[in-house]
Structures are given as C-alpha cells and as structure tokens.
Amino acid sequence: xxxxxxxxxxxxxxxxxxxxxxxxxxxxxxxxxxxxxxxxxxxxxxxxxxxxxxxxxxxxxxxxxxxxxxxxxxxxxxxxxxxxxxxxxxxxxxxxxxxxxxxxxxxxxxxxxxxxxxxxxxxxxxxxxxxxxxxxxxxxxxxxxxxxxxxxxxxxxxxxxxxxxxxxxxxxxxxxxxxxxxxxxxxxxxxxxxxxxxxxxxxxxxxxxxxxxxxxxxxxxxxxxxxxxxxxxxxxxxxxxxxxxxxxxxxxxxxxxxxxxxxxxxxxx
Amino acid sequence: xxxxxxxxxxxxxxxxxxxxxxxxxxxxxxxxxxxxxxxxxxxxxxxxxxxxxxxxxxxxxxxxxxxxxxxxxxxxxxxxxxxxxxxxxxxxxxxxxxxxxxxxxxxxxxxxxxxxxxxxxxxxxxxxxxxxxxxxxxxxxxxxxxxxxxxxxxxxxxxxxxxxxxxxxxxxxxxxxxxxxxxxxxxxxxxxxxxxxxxxxxxxxxxxxxxxxxxxxxxxxxxxxxxxxxxxxxxxxxxxxxxxxxxxxxxxxxxxxxxxxxxxxxxxxxxxxxxxxxxxxxxxxxxxxxxxxxxxxxxxxxxxxxxxxxxxxxxxxxxxxxxxxxxxxxxxxxxxxxxxxxxxxxxxxxxxxxxxxxxxxxxxxxxxxxxxxxxxxxxx
Numbered sequence: 001x002x003x004x005x006x007x008x009x010x011x012x013x014x015x016x017x018x019x020x021x022x023x024x025x026x027x028x029x030x031x032x033x034x035x036x037x038x039x040x041x042x043x044x045x046x047x048x049x050x051x052x053x054x055x056x057x058x059x060x061x062x063x064x065x066x067x068x069x070x071x072x073x074x075x076x077x078x079x080x081x082x083x084x085x086x087x088x089x090x091x092x093x094x095x096x097x098x099x100x101x102x103x104x105x106x107x108x109x110x111x112x113x114x115x116x117x118x119x120x121x122x123x124x125x126x127x128x129x130x131x132x133x134x135x136x137x138x139x140x141x142x143x144x145x146x147x148x149x150x151x152x153x154x155x156x157x158x159x160x161x162x163x164x165x166x167x168x169x170x171x172x173x174x175x176x177x178x179x180x181x182x183x184x185x186x187x188x189x190x191x192x193x194x195x196x197x198x199x200x201x202x203x204x205x206x207x208x209x210x211x212x213x214x215x216x217x218x219x220x221x222x223x224x225x226x227x228x229x230x231x232x233x234x235x236x237x238x239x240x241x242x243x244x245x246x247x248x249x250x251x252x253x254x255x256x257x258x259x260x261x262x263x264x265x266x267x268x269x
Numbered sequence: 270x271x272x273x274x275x276x277x278x279x280x281x282x283x284x285x286x287x288x289x290x291x292x293x294x295x296x297x298x299x300x301x302x303x304x305x306x307x308x309x310x311x312x313x314x315x316x317x318x319x320x321x322x323x324x325x326x327x328x329x330x331x332x333x334x335x336x337x338x339x340x341x342x343x344x345x346x347x348x349x350x351x352x353x354x355x356x357x358x359x360x361x362x363x364x365x366x367x368x369x370x371x372x373x374x375x376x377x378x379x380x381x382x383x384x385x386x387x388x389x390x391x392x393x394x395x396x397x398x399x400x401x402x403x404x405x406x407x408x409x410x411x412x413x414x415x416x417x418x419x420x421x422x423x424x425x426x427x428x429x430x431x432x433x434x435x436x437x438x439x440x441x442x443x444x445x446x447x448x449x450x451x452x453x454x455x456x457x458x459x460x461x462x463x464x465x466x467x468x469x470x471x472x473x474x475x476x477x478x479x480x481x482x483x484x485x486x487x488x489x490x491x492x493x494x495x496x497x498x499x500x501x502x503x504x505x506x507x508x509x510x511x512x513x514x515x516x517x518x519x520x521x522x523x524x525x526x527x528x529x530x531x532x533x534x535x536x537x538x539x540x541x542x543x544x545x546x547x548x549x550x551x552x553x554x555x556x557x558x559x560x561x562x563x564x565x566x567x568x569x570x571x572x573x574x575x576x577x578x579x580x581x582x583x584x585x586x587x588x589x590x591x592x593x594x595x596x597x598x599x600x601x602x603x604x605x606x607x608x609x610x611x612x613x614x615x616x617x618x619x620x621x622x623x624x625x626x627x628x629x630x631x632x633x634x635x636x637x638x639x640x641x642x643x644x645x646x647x648x649x
Binding site: 011012015016018019022108109111113207245248249251252255256258259 | 416629632633635636639640641642643644645646647648
C-alpha cells in the first residue's frame with residue numbers, strides 16, 4: 001500500500017501529545033488571564049455561569065412564569081438555562097479569539113485550532129461545573145430531585161456541547177472574514193434563547209410552532225436532557241439524528257475554515 | 270487473467286488501480302466499506318416494506334365546555350375532536366394490549382416471520398423471539414400520530430406483504446373502535462345506573478307512604494278530616510240558624526200568648542236542636558275520635574305521601590336527563606380514510622439510503638482528515 005501505518009501511528013500519537021500540552025498550556029494561560037489568582041480565582045469559571053442560572057431561576061420563580069407543565073420552576077430553569085449557557089458562551093468566546101492570541105502563533109506548535117480548543121474546553125468545563133454544582137445544591141436544599149437517567153443527560157449534554165463547539169469554530173473563523181459575524185451573533189444569540197427550548201416544553205407547544213422550532217438543533221438536546229432529568233414526568237420530543245447531522249456538517253465546515261484562515265495567514269495583517 | 274490486453278484498456282485499468290491504492294485506509298474504513306455495505310444491504314438484502322395508512326377522528330357529540338376570552342382562541346369549536354379519547358385510542362394502538370389482541374390468531378407473528386423476509390428484517394432471526402422483543406419490533410412498525418391542529422389521527426402500519434399491512438391496520442382500527450365503544454358503554458351505564466337507583470328508591474318510598482295513608486284512613490274512618498270538618502261545621506251552622514229561628518218564635522209566643530199550646534212544642538224543638546248541635550260539634554272537635562283529633566296524624570301521613578310522590582317525579586326527570594346526557598356524551602371513531610392495501614413498496618428508500626451513507630461517510634471522513642491534519646501540525 002505504500003503507507004507506513006505503524007510509523008504514521010507513532011508520529012500521530014507524538015503529535016497528539018504535543019497538541020495536548022499546547023492546549024493545556026493555553027487553557028491555563030486563558031484561565032489565569034481571565035480570572036487571575038486573587039479572590040476566588042479559578043472558581044469564577046463555575047461561579048460566573050452559576051450566577052446567571054441562579055438569577056434566571058430566581059426571576060422565573062418570583063414571576064411564577066407559566067411553562068405549562070407540572071415541573072417545579074427551579075428544575076425547569078436549571079435544565080433550560082444551563083443548556084443555554086453551554087451553547088451560547090462557546091461562540092461568544094471564540095469570536096475574535098484569534099487576534100489577541102496572534103502573537104502566540106510565532107511558536108511553531110501553537111495553531112488556531114489549539115486556541116479554539118482551549119477556550120471551548122474552558123467554557124464547557126464552566127457550564128458543566130455550574131450545572132453539576134447547582135443540581136447538587138438545589139437537591140440539597142430540597143428544590144429538585146436528582147436526575148432519573150444520568151446517561152441520557154450525558155448524551156444530550158455532550159451533543160449540545162459538540163454543537164456549541166462546532167458553532168463556535170464556524171463563527172469564530174467566519175468572524176475573521178467579516179466583522180459582521182460578531183455584530184450579528186449577539187442579537188442572534190438573544191433571539192435564539194427563547195426558541196432554544198429553555199423556556200418551554202415541545203409537547204406543550206402548538207403543533208405549528210413545534211414544526212418550526214424543530215429545525216433548531218439545541219431544542220432537541222434540551223428536550224433530551226430534560227427527558228433524562230425528569231424521565232416519566234414529561235413527554236419529550238426530540239430527534240438526535242438531526243442534531244448529529246447538523247453537528248457533523250458544522251464541524252466539517254468549521255475545521256475547513258480553520259485551514260482556510262491558516263493558509264491566508266493570520267499574522268500577515 | 271488478461272492474456273490479451275489492449276494497450277488502451279491496460280493503461281486505463283492500471284490508472285484505476287493506482288487511484289485505488291492511493292486511497293488511504295481511513296477512506297476505505299469510513300467511506301468505501303460502509304457505502305459498499307449499504308449497497309449490498311439496500312440492493313440485495315433489505316426486504317420490500319409495504320405501508321398501509323388510515324386516518325380517523327375520534328368525535329364526541331358533547332358540546333365543548335364554553336371557554337371565553339383569549340382561551341377560546343385555542344379551545345377550538347364545538348364539533349372538534351375529543352382529545353382525551355383520541356389520546357386514549359392512540360396510546361392503546363401502541364400498547365401491548367393491542368398487540369395481544371391483534372395477534373390472537375398469530376397474525377402478527379406470521380406476518381413478520383415469513384421466510385420471504387430477509388434475515389436482517391425478519392423477527393426473531395437475529396434477536397430474541399420473546400414477547401418483549403415482539404412488542405419492540407411491532408412498535409417500530411406501527412405508528413399512530415395525532416395532529417392537534419386538524420384533530421385527525423393517523424395510523425400507519427408497515428409489513429412485508431401488502432395483505433399483512435392492510436390486515437393489521439384494519440384490525441387495529443377495529444380494536445380502537447371497540448375500545449371507544451367500551452368507553453362509551455362505561456360512561457353511559459355509570460351515568461344512568463345512579464339515576465335508575467334513585468328512581469327505584471323513590472318509587473319504593475312513594476308506595477310505602479301511600480300504604481300508610483290508606484291504613485290511617487281505614488283505622489280512623491276518615492277520608493279527609495279537613496273537608497269532612499267543613500261539611501260538619503256547615504251542618505252545625507244550619508242547625509244554629511234553625512235554633513235561632515225557633516228560639517225567636519218561642520220567645521215571641523211566650524211574650525204574647527203564653528198559654529199557647531205551641532210553646533211546649535217549640536220548647537221541645539229548641540232543646541232537641543241544641544242536643545243535635547252538641548253531638549255534631551262533638552264530632553268535629555273534642556275527644557280523640559273527633560275530626561280535629563285526626564287532622565294531626567292525617568296531615569303527617571298525607572305530607573309523607575305527597576313528598577314521596579314529588580321525589581319520585583324529580584328522580585324520573587333526572588333519569589331522563591341522565592339518559593339524554595349519556596346519549597350526548599357518545600364518542601365515536603369516524604374513519605376518514607379506510608386502511609388501504611398498498612400495491613407498491615414505498616420502503617426502504619434504497620437509493621436514498623445508499624446516498625445518505627455515502628454523504629455521511631464523506632463528511633465524517635472530511636472531519637477525520639482535518640482533525641488528523643491539525644494534530645500532525647504539531648511537531649517535536
């Protein structure tokens with residue numbers, strides 16, 4: 001075949017190790033520059049999203065926002081808003097991530113994908129940590145029960161994180177072509193928030209609305225996470241195959257864009 | 270293999286071989302092999318699937334609860350579907366009960382274990398043939414959906430021959446209908462049974478009260494003490510009139526002709542009238558056997574009897590209401606589209622399947638290549 005498989009594999013793992021070190025170093029650098037070592041330091045990573053979720057939960061509980069289901073509002077807000085944080089913060093961090101780190105690229109081994117990956121991992125950790133800590137805390141206080149099927153939550157959460165990451169890379173690279181992406185993302189993310197399944201259950205929505213909202217990938221993940229969390233108490237409507245397809249296409253597109261940008265040369269301008 | 274190779278062909282063939290050998294193993298693993306498997310499966314192995322559809326609404330002649338204001342936007346108009354029952358039917362069609370009822374004579378088991386079905390699709394060939402597995406298998410091939418906008422429910426059955434699909438669909442629909450009939454029967458008997466019980470009780474009470482009344486009449490020898498007393502008093506009044514007239518005449522005679530022999534006659538008459546009056550008065554009032562004495566007891570039994578009669582009437586009326594209500598609450602399955610017998614297999618979508626596998630493979634391969642390339646960019 002003319003292809004040195006064993007040799008390729010060793011080279012691959014060596015490179016993977018290098019990349020792991022690079023991403024970890026970037027991650028620590030990012031975390032330290034963002035949160036510093038003073039007061040609670042790295043804990044801000046969880047605390048920031050936690051405060052958001054807590055605030056929204058408090059608001060929804062106080063206004064008694066109707067969501068047409070028997071679920072306690074705290075549980076509804078927790079699953080919904082944590083999911084929003086997961087997919088919304090990743091693109092936010094990745095848009096405009098390259099320029100501030102451009103100087104790092106003088107190192108041969110620091111690549112655009114490493115910058116993205118370090119930020120994505122950091123965001124995913126933050127959102128996941130916040131979700132985890134709040135779930136346990138709410139459960140300790142007696143606001144909500146523990147999830148019924150943790151495995152489903154993990155699957156839904158992973159798919160959602162993947163979607164967030166793919167979207168982040170796509171938007172982050174597109175933002176290098178045009179500033180418009182940055183400008184449009186903020187309103188778009190706010191508009192998507194109520195449509196993303198955070199504030200409603202699909203089964204409670206009118207059929208015509210369901211059909212439209214069904215095109216939004218986050219909805220399916222949120223529904224699946226809720227199904228895992230509340231199990232038999234709700235009827236969840238989801239199509240994970242669709243999410244998978246969107247994720248694959250977005251990922252391919254995003255990775256391709258990274259190459260395009262790397263070719264063009266970030267440092268030249 | 271090729272003893273005589275035309276130069277042109279040889280070049281073309283070796284070029285193709287070159288091209289193939291240039292493909293990386295990952296491309297084989299991610300794109301070529303899955304696509305080949307898909308071609309073999311869809312081209313040769315997958316059995317034709319026939320789909321039988323039917324559409325129905327579950328209607329209730331009951332008027333919807335009147336909703337006012339904003340909510341009426343969503344409530345729909347009176348003659349709409351009855352959602353509770355349609356959900357009951359929908360759930361039932363997907364249930365183990367439905368499977369058991371359809372499969373009473375082995376229809377489902379036969380339909381899905383035909384030897385003409387490829388072993389990848391045949392039931393119990395590559396997996397367990399337990400009840401639970403049959404239910405899972407059956408659930409994948411039967412689908413009922415309900416459109417809340419149009420109130421139409423859709424029942425879809427897939428099988429490997431047109432007849433099986435049709436027969437299973439037809440039976441499921443019939444079972445759904447009998448479920449609705451059962452629900453009807455239940456609600457009707459429940460409603461009417463209570464009303465009937467009430468009527469029976471009221472009737473018994475009315476009969477007892479009537480018997481008590483007649484017993485009392487016989488015992489006291491009165492029919493209606495008040496009316497009888499009125500007649501009696503009238504009699505006494507007449508006697509009183511007569512007494513006054515005679516007394517006056519007697520007084521006159523005594524005044525003017527005391528020696529008149531008529532005086533003693535009149536005296537006797539007056540005394541007689543007085544005695545008569547006293548006995549007649551005695552009958553009306555005074556003493557246990559008088560009419561006044563009977564009135565209290567008579568009124569009690571009489572009122573009992575009247576009350577029981579009224580109760581009976583109202584119980585009869587509510588029974589009539591209940592019957593009407595039960596008639597109105599009738600729900601029924603209305604078939605819009607009867608199950609069809611498909612004459613062509615719509616599934617599997619063979620070309621679509623192969624193309625999806627190919628495209629998906631290409632996308633995954635692209636991601637894989639890009640990731641590997643990105644990793645390889647890191648060197649020591």
